[in-house]
Amino acid sequence: MLSEKSLKAIAFERSKYPQEEARSALLAALRIAQEEQGYLRDELIEYVAEILGLPAIQAFEVATFYTMYDLKPVGRHKLCVCGSVSCFLNGSDQIIGHLSKTLGIGPGETTADGLFTLQEVECLGACKDAPMMQLGDRYYENLTPESLDALIAQLRGGSEDVR
Ligand code: FES
Numbered sequence: 001m002l003s004e005k006s007l008k009a010i011a012f013e014r015s016k017y018p019q020e021e022a023r024s025a026l027l028a029a030l031r032i033a034q035e036e037q038g039y040l041r042d043e044l045i046e047y048v049a050e051i052l053g054l055p056a057i058q059a060f061e062v063a064t065f066y067t068m069y070d071l072k073p074v075g076r077h078k079l080c081v082c083g084s085v086s087c088f089l090n091g092s093d094q095i096i097g098h099l100s101k102t103l104g105i106g107p108g109e110t111t112a113d114g115l116f117t118l119q120e121v122e123c124l125g126a127c128k129d130a131p132m133m134q135l136g137d138r139y140y141e142n143l144t145p146e147s148l149d150a151l152i153a154q155l156r157g158g159s160e161d162v163r
Contacts, residue, residue, distance in 0.1 A: 001047045006036045010051055022052040026062050030069055039070040067121040075110045075117035077155050080134040081143075083120040086127035095131045096120060098145045102152055115156070 002010075013028040029048050034040050040048075040063050049059035063069045067080065079099060083092045096118070100106050103116050110117040126132045129141030140151065 001044060002033060002036055006032050007051070010048070014052060022054055023058060025052060026054065026059060027066075030059065030063055034069060039073050041071075067119060073110070075114050077115060077135060078117045078119060080119045080121045080124070081107075082122070082124050082126075082130070082132055082134075084123035084127075086123070087130040087132060090130040092120075092131040094145070095133070095143050095148065098148055099152075102149070116152075 009032045010025070010029045013025040013032070014022060017024040026048070029052060030040060030045070033044050033048050037044060042060075045059045045063050046056045049056045052059075063071065070078070081087075081092055081096050081099065083096065087095075096107060099118050103111055103118060105111055105116070105118050107118050107120045121134070124132065124134055124139065126139050126141055129139075131143045132139055132141040133143060134140075135151075140147070
């Protein structure tokens with residue numbers, strides 16, 4: 001179900017912890033599985049649990065709790081807008097509203113062309129630069145409708161190296 005490369009990566013993560021602490025490798029193992037397959041379908045979550053020798057329910061508990069795990073296919077660009085207190089007080093609802101209007105989708109939805117998924121997430125630890133969002137492994141802070149428009153245009157133009 002997973003490539004040799006992913007299985008090796010999971011084994012490496014598992015090797016960092018004592019024998020009785022397989023659960024400690026679960027976050028990383030799920031991330032590796034998702035990176036390879038795009039999202040975590042039920043069978044894949046069960047498979048990751050099996051690899052680590054854990055009850056499947058433990059893997060489901062983790063996979064369904066954290067928003068970084070996708071339980072269904074997502075777009076090429078997943079826009080994770082923080083909606084927690086600092087961001088909310090600084091206009092995250094307007095940011096989400098602007099993205100919804102621009103992309104024609106609501107939180108939790110993906111555009112028909114498969115390019116964008118919009119998601120509202122909990123605090124990402126960049127509160128002082130609220131409102132903010134995560135896209136891939138980058139944070140975009142002090143968001144405004146204008147900065148979002150520029151970013152969306154770049155992404156629609158095929159740029160992966162957006163700042
Ligand atoms: S409240 Fe948005 S990053 Fe903390």
